[in-house]
Amino acid sequence: QQLLCGENEVYDYDLIVIGGGSGGLACSKVRASQITLSKPTLPPDLHLSSLGGTCVNVGCIPKKLMHQTALLGTSIQDARKFGWELPEETVKHNWETMKSAVNNYIGSLNWGYRVALRDKNVNYINSYAEFIESHKIKATNKRGKETFHTAAKFILATGERPRYLSIPGDKEYCITSDDLFSLPHCPGKTLVIGASYVALECGGFLAGLGLDVTVMVRSILLRGFDQEMANRAGKHMEEHGVKFLRKYVPVKVEELEAGTPGRLKVTAKSTEGDETIEGEYNTVLIAVGRDACTGKIGLDQAGVKVNPKNGKIPVNDEEQTNVPHIYAIGDILEGKWELTPVAIQAGKLLARRLYAGASLKCDYVNVPTTVFTPLEYGACGLSEEKAMELYGQDNLEVYHSLFWPLEFTVPNRDNNKCYSKIICNKLDNDRVIGFHYLGPNAGEVTQGYGVAMKCGLTKEQLDNTIGIHPTCAEVRLITDQLQAAFHLSCSPLTTIGIASTMLYRLRPQKKKKCVLKK
Template structure:
């Protein structure tokens, strides 16, 4: 409640002209002081929310906040790669991640379908079927361009202000933006959301930034990569190696230690075995130490020197070297130290509480920059929307970071939800989990008679909780489509008994999950001879 004017200024004895002038002056001074106090208590900001980062999570949060009546600004700026590659609004997933990756994976699947087609009666007269890299990248980039434009239109339709500029904190509630022409502005906001994502990590060895590419460059590469060395064992490394080999290229993967760190290792090793059986070479326990260009061109020729603690040094030549050795959080150059936001100094990741709030109360973070959270586009989208609803819509729902379905689009696709076998054992103890598993053979692969007992299904159950399914894993075609449905069931507390009571759809791959009977503990036979 605002204070009233002091009684001395309202007494009737102010009747003379001098007294009336004095009264008006004092009233004005008091009201000015009152307004200054109000502004100190309730600062006026340019925006209710400024989102730093125009990726999937940032866009989702900004539009949700705007729908709830808030004034929102989105800042997005792509720093070019060492080779000069840059892209439009939408973040990693749309431009250099999930979308182009899935399209190129589909291209490789079509190549396999062409090989299978004659066994189904298709007569392919042209025996020299070839693939055009330039046609593929043009089609992919045209589609991505349409998505970039769609995001800009969507922001405008939702009354979100968009600025293609780099944002950097310069003080409490204040941020400086710089566009590609060097023009700077200052904006203020009541709250900020960091959604800057990550960029590929480099080796910091001679020749890496000069001659290597990353996934930021691959999907718009203006020439076919040719003989390619993929350095790394992440899902990005294996996915890229998989579809490049599917296009008929000579591909080698250089692995320092294990495949797919953080994923179920039983499944990861099966993926590696499948890829090796299908012509992808693996150099295990090697790390590159030098990359030298020996021939210019597109592609040129690179000499790679690698060391191993167990084996002798190797030197090999490749047309293209693709680095996929992890990603770095884009947090070190946005002025977080200026406003006191804590980060993990080693990784650049931002610790937050269970409501995505940093140690600075008015600054939040979502997506790949979060410490200890899955680096997945749908997770960032969900977290962003829920955050906006909590801040501005009176909701209280928090993001579930455990039961998250995902798929690795390797040649043998891998879908997963919940705990890996290693994490389940660590969390519940080996005696408290039961693992049911089986190989299966997709009917589509039976006629060409290929890859029997390569596809694999596994569920991990918590014995103490009525054998509730806490881990779901599948290797096979359409793994993502399968996993998405079972993830919903897991959110509802699906048990092994409920799975057994579900009638399968015959003959589909997902049917195997309604008939699992052999446990790892029993060491029974899980090989299949047919559908």
């Protein structure tokens, strides 16, 4: 026990971190490296048996590995055009082999996290945490045993869980992304309900494995992202076999036949009228968003304010809630990015501020991210819609280009499907306020531009940067040359390595196009 200076209270620990995900782990490990006093890291109810949270267990890691599995299938088809003599019969995919390999890797990560906590003298308690009062929690393990712990400070990092639909049959017969990555059998013909990035990523890699996939969309794709980019990503998915049911919502799910997989009937209603449709599927995957895990941890007992509409926690720029000794990080924050690297960064910096005398705060501006659709979408900064809302159409300059990656040319696929654009603020020296890229290796490409934007990248600096050739990343570095040619004559040009490129410079009131032919 520690007697805190200047206070008359005696607490078991100086800090308790509630949540075993990426943010909570990062905070705990940094805290432990600053001061040797041990503390418990209490996971909430979402992962009682494994550390790492959503990202490691049922999110980023298995999603990216299964996305890579689908890309390998495409590469096998491309290989023939590059001279590889493969068997004529169709190459088959084995779901069970993939699932076992992915889960074995996740298991190794879980073990590594546990070892890391032990090495840093962090007291890990695998229990469900609930506040009894503002400085005291009750921890209940899976056997029902209760223990009580007090602390001077708390950090909430409880994350989110998938949202269900509240319709007949959803919880009985449907799965979420939490279930998909450990599904013991191939899902077969699949209906994905939702248009979130989780929906499109899962639908995309399932289709890439050769499955019959339909995505049911209530309104728009990738709400909150640039809509031109979202629609291009969706169009590419359609061209590669994914079916979209637009302007429909499910109203009922029924089981027709049990099995692995079984058969389900889905009834859906139009959002634009009274029309209803029915369809049969082997698996129904719900991906309509996630809810913050804040409703069952006793925040009312601690006096922590929560947005009643979404369960999110408002914090100040120090990640501090309305209760001064209780902080929050990660997906449960109101108005912040729901991304693993953001939670990790916030957790590290918070621990350093609290215990190492640091002052640096988490910067939530210009956060790069990638949606791992079959044709990947990377973004950093503002969408075109948000930029227009903030700065006005007349004050923006938007540069666009379609391109054909060199590696796509020999197999002759996806010509002029890849696309990128930058959004510049004319009021601020043509500073780049939005970067958007649709193409291969989007995460690797976007990360570098994210660093540049964090340093205040302008269009002039971009134009003066020499690109690496031939790469997809250089597309954004040749816009000045091509745009100048457009203003001179719009004559046909050739770009070496990036073939058949179209470029147009957009002033928001009037979009001009110039086709550059190979």
